[in-house]
Amino acid sequence: MYRTHTCGELRLSDTGQTVTLAGWVQKSRRMGGMSFVDIRDRYGITQLRIDETTDPKISETVARLGREFVIQATGVVEERQSKNAKIPTGEIEIRLTDLKVLNASLTPPFTIEDESDGGEDIRAKYRYLDLRRGPLKRALMLRHRMAHEVRNYLDGKGFLEIETPFLIKSTPEGARDFVVPSRMNPGEFYALPQSPQTFKQLLMVAGYDRYFQIVRCFRDEDLRADRQPEFTQIDCEMSFVEQEDVLEVFEGMMRHLFKEVIGVEIAPKIPRMSWYDAMDNYGSDKPDIRYGMKIHEITSLVQGHGFSVFDGVEYVGAIAVPGCAGYTRKQTDELTEWVKRPQVGAKGLVYIKVNEDGSVKSSVDKFYTPEEVQAIAAAAGAQKGDLVLVLCGAKRKAQTMLGVLRIEMGNRLGLRNPHEYAPLWVVDFPLLEWDDETQRFYAMHHPFTAPKPEHLDWFYSNKKEDLERVCANAYDFVLNGVELGGGSIRIHEADVQQRMFEVLGISKEDADYKFGFIINAFKFGAPPHGGLAFGFDRVCALFGGQETIRDYIAFPKNNMGRDVMLDAPSRIDDVQMDELFLRSTAPEK
């Protein structure tokens, strides 16, 4: 062992001990015949002291040190003259008796500090240096702790972690698969799993009634910001359970993680909200309930007053933004432009200022009397000093836009403190989603999700409006406006599954081809079962108080799916292509 202690553990009580540390040079400086070197490792930073007159040889070595050199330092722990209260080792220093350079270092291309001077690209290229910085180190340590506590909790509840295969069968449904050509089976391809969904259901058929796995998944999507082509899931499934049993176990898991990993006690009962309430009140299926500013429907109040924009729509809704009645024309104009961006997609924005004296001023004053405007503001839940913002359109679309606006105003007003945690279960999702373009239903969750037993009549009806009413025993776990996970009670009866494929317009042949093995498995005694999956990268990020996941992944890819450190993907040689019976039709670069 190159060291007796880490750079984070020595304290005043160790004074007088001879110790050896090993680590990286954070910085070194000379001061009045003394040299000081800060040595850093994963555990902390310790100050080394060298007296130039008594230790000329060591001083010479110190003079050669550059940032990030790897050194091994032996000396005696002494109390520091000028203490540093900011670090746990700040009361001591090591008076060196020996110093060895274990490895030199080129000057790193950016500073290895909590706040680095390096841009994103250079830090991605030198990820192994970026990973030396405090924020990333803390992120990966948090991630380790999270995974360990997930396992401790689930193991304690009798769950078995069972590994499922990565080289599986491509099923062209949902997102695009990454595929892997098989050399031994020419012309054929494996697919990388988008999730172990079918395997966990097969494990339930096989009788493993409590399964989980922390597992990598793959999705060949056009990457949006903060999406990765490979990501990690906490994947879980249980047999002989109803929705309530699943929620209870995973509510417990979340409580355990909050407490054990970040020392936060969350409410004894996580609130539940139906998907309909979430949409109506928050314009989102993943509401941030850390603050109010709920959406209120004002359709009947505003229609029939000659304002054609409102009169011609299905739905008009409003939010009351606290304390913003003082917004200037410039500010409301800017907000109007903001909601008109394609990411939001509104045609315009109506506002009402409720002044401190109770008077109102709106952008549609000519259509409504002051009393009517007052009534609208009141219906929107506005208090004195609030700014009411009104959007309209088709119901769900308008609500969604209001939801986006609500989040934006929450951000602007500082209502979204990342270290305040407001978990929520969203339940009672619709089973099916109608798509106007393709004129068919899609499964809102996935085609194995069960309709609620009390909605089976509607499920077997052939009327579109009946099918639209069918709810699923499906649930999402939402934290601070971010969906961290979701799941459902699954279909376990072959005839219900058959009906589901029928409703989705998947022919028997198609279903057999794509899902044959699981349909078949269900004929051999499938138990009632259900489960859920959490996006582990995002769970870690949110627990760390961040919304972006990149720092919580050791070696992430960029938005083009490239690993710029490795320079991957890359061309492979012709021999490899020939072995795989493949030819590329890509243009030469």
Add this chain to the structure above:
Amino acid sequence: MYRTHTCGELRLSDTGQTVTLAGWVQKSRRMGGMSFVDIRDRYGITQLRIDETTDPKISETVARLGREFVIQATGVVEERQSKNAKIPTGEIEIRLTDLKVLNASLTPPFTIEDESDGGEDIRAKYRYLDLRRGPLKRALMLRHRMAHEVRNYLDGKGFLEIETPFLIKSTPEGARDFVVPSRMNPGEFYALPQSPQTFKQLLMVAGYDRYFQIVRCFRDEDLRADRQPEFTQIDCEMSFVEQEDVLEVFEGMMRHLFKEVIGVEIAPKIPRMSWYDAMDNYGSDKPDIRYGMKIHEITSLVQGHGFSVFDGVEYVGAIAVPGCAGYTRKQTDELTEWVKRPQVGAKGLVYIKVNEDGSVKSSVDKFYTPEEVQAIAAAAGAQKGDLVLVLCGAKRKAQTMLGVLRIEMGNRLGLRNPHEYAPLWVVDFPLLEWDDETQRFYAMHHPFTAPKPEHLDWFYSNKKEDLERVCANAYDFVLNGVELGGGSIRIHEADVQQRMFEVLGISKEDADYKFGFIINAFKFGAPPHGGLAFGFDRVCALFGGQETIRDYIAFPKNNMGRDVMLDAPSRIDDVQMDELFLRSTAPEK
């Protein structure tokens, strides 16, 4: 919840309780006005009793039950009349008051018993049914426990589990990579990792001084029996350590696993053996030390007596097989044929029988006097009643053949009890292996393994015999003749790495292309480091007392790399091929 208890937990002390169980029908039978149903779940089997006269309705349901139906049974726990001492629930039964069929089942294509009547192919196709059988269930539960205890131990030692990417860069060295075409980067491919080797070394450069991961790896090899294209590794790396530190930590891990998972106490110090001793004495770099039967060199004793077969070779060696002097001519002939099979590759077999009266009889009596034969037998370590088996050839080749023969004889004599555990470290591997065919050196472990510091002079020599003498700080963990893991202290200095590439005949350009990012990383302060990896599938199998891994993997592939349950790999459609800029040149099927 569909149950109040599992099928494995009720005992006499629960008598009188009303309980609900859910599970699968193991079997049902009628006997004198009573029906009995065995209900099974992951936890055990419980007997249900139905009185046909008092419960005619339940009896009717029972009559409809087939094997593997899923049922929910409610009733009262009662003491059994005829107890079954073989199962933990054998003292009780449930007198049913309610029985519900949760799902029917087709008749399974083979019996769901510890010993099934199904062949390997049909069980592979219906893996989800095979997984219901006891041996597989116990295997997967052991695997879960092993993984959990690996994590507990390493977490306790300050190791961080850090996930590394699966979509990486192809490096055409070593085994073949599986590759993944990138849709977003036309003509380019990711590779699936054969191991996270470079990433764990980068993590050491990044300062994460104790890393581990239980991680899937991929190797596109022509599959030998009991190899899988995807397999799981316990992958570990440490910084600021020497070989001794690594061995100590992982010896501790193995001791922990033996004790916590299967209740076995292994010796406080796992023996160590140099690679040279292992080869000389056991003809294997992974000796099974549960029994003796060591190899003895007898070259000088047997040469110069006119037996041209021995005179013309580099090496003659022998093992003494205890108690087999009575082998008949038929038996020795069969052994001779056995060693002549291509899997062993010997040209012939010489034997000496040491009779109980001390007399000897050998197949080469005409070349040696009885005294000379006695001396040879003594040199081979033979006792009265032993059979000495002699093979010859080039030294390492002959030793290897003797090693294979030794294992075979150990099997035949029942010396290899799978529930006796003899772990061993094999150390001091040669750094390099000369390949006659390509006339170059290969890294015995991998090109990042460090030469022993005391052998650096030889390492920088240009003489072949010097380079052949260089040893590595490399080590293998061997259990019962199976290599379960291995690792090494790595090169951390750029100039030593450069020299390694030079010795391996890898040009600077080639090295830069293949390993550029890691060579570059090593310039920024790489700490001294080393690590190892265990083959987790095999570790589990051996702990379970099996040598084949297939039962310890939930969904394994067959020898053609196919998942016969999924029917993967498979063709993908033209749209997908086009999106990937690929054309197949495989012949149509």
